[in-house]
Amino acid sequence: MAKKSVYFFGGGTAEGTGEMRNLLGGKGANLCEMASLGIPVPAGFTITTEVCTEYYANDGKVPQNVYDEADVAIKQVEEAMGKKFNDPENPLLLAVRSGARISMPGMMDTVLNVGLNQETIPGLIKKSGDERFVYDSYRRLIMMYADVVMEKAAGIEPADGEGVRNKMEDAMEAMKQAKGVTEDADLDADDLKKLCDEYKQIVVDCFGEAFPDDPKDQLWGGIRAVFQSWNGKRAIAYRRIENIPDDWGTAVNVQAMVFGNLAKDSATGVAFTRNPATGENKFFGEWLLNAQGEDVVAGIRTPSPLNEETKSDSNKHLPSLEAEWPELYKQMDDIRHQLEKHYGDMQDVEFTIEDKTLYMLQTRTGKRTGGAAVRMAVEMAKEGLIDKNTAIMRVRPEQLDELLHPMLDPAAEKAQQYIAKALPAGPGGAVGRVVFTSEDAKEWAARGEKVILVRNETSPEDVEGMRSSVAILTSMGGMTSHAALVARGWGKCCIVGCAAITINAREKFFTVGDKTVKEGDVISMNGTAGTVYLGQMDVLPAEPEKNEWYSEIMTWADELRQIGVRANAESQEDAATALRFGAEGIGLARTEHMFFDADRIIYVREMILANNEADRRKAVMSLLDYQIKDFDEIFRAMAGKPVTVRLLDPPLHEFVGSLVEEDGKRELDALAQHVGMTPAQVVERIEALSEFNPMLGHRGCRLGIAYPEITEMQARAIITAAAQLTKEGVEVLPEIMIPLIGTREELAHQRAIVEAVAADVQEESGTKVNYLVGTMIEVPRATLIADKIAEDADFFSFGTNDLTQMTFGFSRDDIGTFLPIYLEQKILNDDPFAVLDQEGVGQLVEMAVQKGRSTRPDLKCGICGEHGGEASSVKFCHRVGLDYVSCSPFRLPIARFAAAQAAIETPRS
């Protein structure tokens, strides 16, 4: 049998199926699918993608069998629609559209209203009773045909503004001017009729031939134009970007046109099979009598509600479809259930009623809010429509974010243009008064103001001010800058790298474009989208614990997932939040912030300024009792759960840098007096600590090796706190993490110190402490020699922030200058500090896990970089065999959920 080239659909039947996407394109397959289900679609037929390939192989000729098969199909369409192509009485009009395997929106051409000509126009006028509508349709046909078929498909490339479309637009403009009107709608039927004549003359002028009056010529011209547009410049460029092979070709869909504005008993509308905003299982939609699809979207008329139960304040005065045409509504409601059952998901449909006949134009999976996604998934599972695994796969982990953070009112956001858009570092919405210093933030907050701290960047010394603020906005920095890390840790709204704003901190204002925002002015921020607005917006609260569907789906997720989840937390308070969000331990307790407390920093600075070991040791040991208390609090809060404590990591300059700033003078003098040096001497020492590339400088274990007393003190504090609690009967599982290891010798050196101190403390206290010593894997070299490092490590925790910095050679603080360009030009698909780069950085992670376990099969492996709370990264961690992920407490639900999805996608045996 010869290859079939044309597939008919319509009238409750179809020659193709939904699976035939490669042959029929996405659109064609979907139309067949609906038709096969008995859903009323405007009848039509699809010319296969193979014909497109043949067309090109054949020098632009359509094979004869296609003409023959199409003739048969047209007859079927006529029958199904009860109209005839080129019939003066009741003419069938056709739409000719492209349809590739994968949607290429707007990249290829379309010709509508095919079949209108001198003979069919009067018939249609009679049938519709609307002469203006018919001539407007005809005008559009001429313009589309001239532009698409006669000009583009012929390969004519007129100069800018010289194309046939421009000429026709000019003619229309001239007519409006002559009539003294500005809107197309102000032209009447006669005007349009005259315009059609003008258009036809333009066609002759441009191409030396007439616009075809034969509908068959129109039809085949349109079909050839669609094939031709597969190799149009735009389409080729699009395929390059999206990596779509050239030889796929496009199908052509020829479908009966239906008009929601053809006659009195016509209408058009859109509907969702469940409420896309709330997820409620109610049929939800809008419709307009005597209108075209675009009228619903355009928002010129207020659309009517679909049914009685979903009427809202804004449309309750309008008649529902249910009330107006109960039978049609019933038909639609049946289709609704049929579609949900068939697709197993909420559908977004478009429909048109032409002369009281319902046509479904399209169905597709409907977009929904996070809350709706969760509710639908749970309810559909309970209804038996899908199983639990499908329910879990149905919700994108990031959608949970909407449930976890307060949000700016979406309606308010829609109504107002943002003043700046930058990196969404901390999710959720916030509204507050702008302040420019941490001091001000604390003061204003103390008197009850909600404030937003606006800074070029933040440093550990800003932490109290940041805590006092409802949101943070910085003009510099990336997704893992200090501000971003801290804010995310607290679940606080934060936008960073906002280069559009210029801050004058001294005079307390910032400018953005021509606007100036002064201290005390109110701004609103959407930290999930990264947008900043002037003025006050409503904030919708987040109460996930009150959301039964959320609770249910999280329970399902926890049952399914195969890796652990821990939180990055460094205080009692953080630990409590972490537990509330489901943490099974702490994966990263940084210790440096503990050093910034007002009553401790003096000792830290004394330590830094000491110029011999004895003085340094004395200063360091002054911190011991504070640290014991720190760890006691965390361990107590996390009783029975592991707590990974990272030893001091940042370059020492961070603890003293502010003293050489303008406003550090007073503190500098006090410190100088305290340590018995002149301020100039102190400044000299501080400047000696300044580094060209502090990220790659004297930090991490390099500090503990140069100043072993720091490691000693911290180890003593950890083991002492653990021993005391153990005596009290509290189970403590400390995991001591040595940062920035690049050689085995570094780890051996630090481990020896920890073990010696631990032995001491255990002997002194007469208590055994179950501690582990491991390392943060964050230096590329560590991954390369992970087999050797594992011999001295009880665990690996991947610090993927720094690992990303070093693997890419990207400073997270400086990436703002080129990352936007990289994302725009698709050199990178994602910010690698937000989404783990599985191809590069991930390769190192996987290598390290394998090498590490080659020498220590029971090596515990986790991740504590920011990626531990990002869904695709969590899934990667599951796949490469990590034991747990750790992230900021507010990201835990996402991590738990993504882990469950990973277990479904690639279950571990």
Place this chain on the structure above:
Amino acid sequence: MAKKSVYFFGGGTAEGTGEMRNLLGGKGANLCEMASLGIPVPAGFTITTEVCTEYYANDGKVPQNVYDEADVAIKQVEEAMGKKFNDPENPLLLAVRSGARISMPGMMDTVLNVGLNQETIPGLIKKSGDERFVYDSYRRLIMMYADVVMEKAAGIEPADGEGVRNKMEDAMEAMKQAKGVTEDADLDADDLKKLCDEYKQIVVDCFGEAFPDDPKDQLWGGIRAVFQSWNGKRAIAYRRIENIPDDWGTAVNVQAMVFGNLAKDSATGVAFTRNPATGENKFFGEWLLNAQGEDVVAGIRTPSPLNEETKSDSNKHLPSLEAEWPELYKQMDDIRHQLEKHYGDMQDVEFTIEDKTLYMLQTRTGKRTGGAAVRMAVEMAKEGLIDKNTAIMRVRPEQLDELLHPMLDPAAEKAQQYIAKALPAGPGGAVGRVVFTSEDAKEWAARGEKVILVRNETSPEDVEGMRSSVAILTSMGGMTSHAALVARGWGKCCIVGCAAITINAREKFFTVGDKTVKEGDVISMNGTAGTVYLGQMDVLPAEPEKNEWYSEIMTWADELRQIGVRANAESQEDAATALRFGAEGIGLARTEHMFFDADRIIYVREMILANNEADRRKAVMSLLDYQIKDFDEIFRAMAGKPVTVRLLDPPLHEFVGSLVEEDGKRELDALAQHVGMTPAQVVERIEALSEFNPMLGHRGCRLGIAYPEITEMQARAIITAAAQLTKEGVEVLPEIMIPLIGTREELAHQRAIVEAVAADVQEESGTKVNYLVGTMIEVPRATLIADKIAEDADFFSFGTNDLTQMTFGFSRDDIGTFLPIYLEQKILNDDPFAVLDQEGVGQLVEMAVQKGRSTRPDLKCGICGEHGGEASSVKFCHRVGLDYVSCSPFRLPIARFAAAQAAIETPRS
């Protein structure tokens, strides 16, 4: 047959051989070797390492068979030496020494003069005629025995200063005080005899038993003490550091003592089979009549020359051994030839003549200067003593450095303490007046002064001043800091990271300790050792081209090596130097320095300040003609050889940073006027370019992607210059290198620009240019996806400086704060910026080569980091299959030579 435990040597025979190092230890095997050759060594025997193991397995008991075998051996020794153990007339004295497989200098114990007692003392006095010598020997025996055998070996651990040795030293001190003398030598025979009695009383007081008078007791006490010392604290610690297994055990060497000071016809000396300073094939040495070995070394008496032909000014008045005892000299000269023939290398020997009998105490491969090493290797190969391969393996590549650079006179260096020692960044010696600014350097040099530029650090703007200086000294930076890179590129003496000096550039002086060095003061620098001296020293010139042996061995090396050598060079002048040192191409022509020329920097800055593409393009294009000239010069100089040009790499801030320094004000104002901005605006723009971690910032291809016009201009300059020269008939092989690639997309982006420009230029000029486009592999991520990158790269050039920075997470500019600690604590064995880290960074290099060639089998791979001129790194490059190494011109001989050695060690098929 029972296991043999004791091996005799002496009298022209030996039971062991030189190969039995594991059983007899290094020393024992060597003594056997010499004895077997018929070389007169003091007879003795070795107790095997197996006995040591048994000793420990056996609770510290020596097996009976060892005693029995030793008795036999002692008889053999007596026979060989013509003396008898415990013989009152002509007593044989024995030395008991340790001897592990690998030398553990000073870590184990020794007992000398065993066999002296009440009966043998009179005999020895009679025989030597020197009572003082005998009692001094006896005193030493008692002390050593008490300390080593009775105290240490017994495991007694007295408090500090309370040991038996302290007590004996106190007794000697008391005696000197009583006599009113200060030197040991001032005590006479009676004093020493009395002291021996006192020592014996101390022994009784300390241990409750007497010092043994039975020589057998002394002997076995000594032997057990040596075994015991294998597990002494020092030895164990040493083994841990050196990774020597505990179960190797030590052998014990019991050997007849011979005395160069026993009688009138005795002497002692050291000799080299060839001149170790010049390599000349003449027997060279020194000797002293009636003296002990240590007297020759101590330098109290001027030693006599060995023979007539090697007399020097300082010893020509003294009798040579040749003249004094011609027969003994003849015997030694025969041994000299025998040893050279046997070992195939120059030997360093110690000898003693006791009573006109010659004993060789030791032979070992002699140390030599670089020049001597080369000459000996070539001459020995020509003499047929060794083959060419051996000759090449005989010279350490670094030794060539001595021939390539002027050196401070070693004698002068020996005579003076350096004022500072830091990183040896540029080899060779230099003397000059200190200046503190590049301006001063230029001015002083212009008026004929030799100057040394002293700075905290240098930047590209200092380049002219650096060029005007004979040496550079910086207080900051590491082996790949700017100063180091530039100086090494020029073969200029340079020391960096000299933290000991504190520079006051404003007042033009530096201090080091309590010394102050002012502008104009003369200092001398040894850039090979990293030492700085006050004042003027002689400088020995380097004239390798006049050195026939050097020329010859380099020819041999070039014939052997299997990889290419290129130079890092960026000017016509550099290229000429490179060719002189054997470059086969340029592996790295950096282009950034070209941007710093006074007449161009204004355009560079204009480019940087431009705030739209049009302005930026205009500024960039102003540089085109300059760049064409740059490339024309280099390509012309390297006609027929490949030249790798790296496109602009450094962060733009480097070109403008100096304008915001105090002394940049004038230039800033001029620039502001030039570009029509206010100085404040310019400063704002410059500050916006400043980065937290510029190393990981907006540089490399990230510039070319953000500002494609820079890449366009550079590509146009390269291809234009190449096309013009091609027309002239000059063969040009440009290889365009895109820096800092981390993703395939970056390379594809830049490659597309280069190819488009190249197509343009070739069409315009009607000339085909054979160019390649490749990338610098310096970002760890690039190595991980090298298979993908290779699809767009014609070549890889490993930029191991940056790759090392990112793989370790070490900023080369900041490493100075912890690298010394790391090296001292053996956390690192070498500075990874000087010696390629084969374990980590090398793993990435190897991976990238393999992955790259998996998709592009003909991928050309080279290295252009500083490691390309370091011997062990060059060998690594050979092993992993690189096609060439590229280094600074002055390192080329080392690279060529190391490559030859690599070809010998691991030949490629």
